Amino acid sequence: MIIRIATEADLPVIMQIEHACFGKDSWADETMRFELLAHHTHYYVAVEADQVIGYAGLSKVPVSEQADIQTIAVTEQQRGKKIGLALMQKLLAKAKQLSATEVFLEVRADNSAAENLYRKLGFEQIDIRRRYYQPDGVDALIMRLKLEHRSRGRQPLVLGIESSCDETGIGIVRGNQLLANVISSSMDEHARFGGVVPEIAARAHLEALRPTLDKALATAQVSLDEIDAIAVTNGPGLGGALMVGIGAAKALAVSLNKPIYAVNHLVGHVGVDVLERGELQTPTVALLVSGGHTSLLLVRDLLDDVELLGETIDDAAGEAFDKVARVLGLRYPGGPEIDRAAIGGNPSAIRFPRGLTLPKDMEKHRYDFSFSGLKTAVARWVEVAEAKGEDFNRADVAASFREAVVDVLVSKAVNACVEKGVPRLLLGGGVVANARLREVAQERCDRHGIELRIPAFSLCTDNGAMIAALGAQLIMAGRAPSSLSFGAESTLPVTTVQSR
């Protein structure tokens, strides 16, 4: 009898044994296929005279210190020949090799032969799940084996790829430690169009991939062989742009034979705080404002409980800056241009509308935003002034517009903190570069006793480090990797932190 690594070609005979041994508790073909192919699982078959007579599988997520015996089965004719024992020894050796400190399994309480085998190997019962096996109503015993060796305590080295809009970002982290954060932006190529052109962004991603990767590796002083896992943004964002990062990330994961984690871009903006503070303090409200997003989130737990409180119902705040910059004859991107134009301007000179703040709107859109009416109001105001031949103060218009945007953003975010009883506000997204936004947020947070967190600007704009950091958080929490079949999800909800 020999024991060798199971391959997909073994699937049919494994399923035959599965059905014979487990009957109605059997796994589906697809489940078993995923188990055989997944990066974090290790399956073996026992072979006698060219016939597969048994199989067993271990699950061990990289860097997590716990491993699980997923399944074990031996054909009825071959029992009593210590084949199960040999398979178990193989799995335990693998678990040790992978630096696991504990191995868990569950067994039917009425399967005393198996239970005795596990006890002989040193497993002890630590828990019982009543009536776990249905419809028979049989209890499951949870057993654990502690392995004798010291944990290396190593944190996962994760490479993150971000391509949801116009920045190609590749970041490398070790656990919560930032090692590299390289960004290649196609912003200049969009300038003459007054906004991000999806096709131009996607073309630029393809060109930037390899140089950005090489630079990130050089900055972090690591080689690809050392990387434990790949993380990639799979949404929300521009579909064609996301697909470049996804295709690249999957191929890199396959070539390195490492697991892949498909993560949510917006949750990445929140999770990035771990790189500066070692952890994300929760609960926190997060206000994410960029050219593509204006979202208000309530984060009770980074990986398990992210709630979308509200978002823009039309333009993103960054888009409003770009469009008003055009109205004022300024260049793209509008944020810094309007900041410059507003110098010396009076922010209360013109009372521009604050979208969705009237009582009737607040009922339905308490935490939502709207900027298209504001943009139109500024355009009308300027056109009327010009039609009358009035010499208006451009600095006043810029300052008043900016004040309207900042006021509504900060008011709704602070309201959310107060109303939800959350003592923290985290800002993220490229519009955080706006000094007036930071200033007003600080004033009002101070007034309400709210702690304001603003990560470094290079971590606020779209970047790969935040994606790598979120991937590392998932790994350290023992989460299984994504499959290789996820796609780009332009409208991925924030409740989906990781796509399978």
Added chain:
Amino acid sequence: MSRYTLAIDTSSGTSVALLEGERLIAEKTIADTMRHAEVIGDALVEVIQSAGAQSKEISAVVAGRGPAPFTGLRVGLAAAKLFAAGAKVPLFGVVSHDAIAYAYLAGESRAQVSETKPLLVITDARRKEVYHSLYSGLDSSGAPIRIGEPAVMSEQLLMEHLADRGIDPIRIDGQVSAADIGRVFAKQLLAGNENRDVSALYLRAPDAVPSPGKKVSG
């Protein structure tokens, strides 16, 4: 030992192949033209595993460069770039139409093709246009000889152009197989004509018009 070529083409569907020189070891083609990003990872794993190979046994990656409509083409090129980075091997490009031409010219019908009776490869460019390339036969290494660069236009206009030039080609349209991308690469490599250019052949400018000016209201 490094010995395999990994070929990837997403100019029509998603096609991945593993070759040893010109010999095909394994190939996976998914015809769906909307799911390149979803299927590319599993296709790579399947092709490599079904050959019992490991990625470290791959010594070169070759990618189909199109011509093709934008989005899908990029998935294969992006995958090829970072697979090559991960495997630390060189990356090469092949014009995807060359693979279609090769499949035809390596068959029995090739005798009919000549400089005066060239082979016209046509693929769908969407928007009522086609991508097309002309071939006069195979060179001494066995690689297709492309006469003129790939281009895009309406099929009617193309036929008029060809008629004006007195060309009455043998016309084929086809699906690109990564196996043929790999075979063309093997021929080019033998003849010393391999190409490191992996730039995407979009043949169209991005759809965008410069900002029209500032009037936004009314």
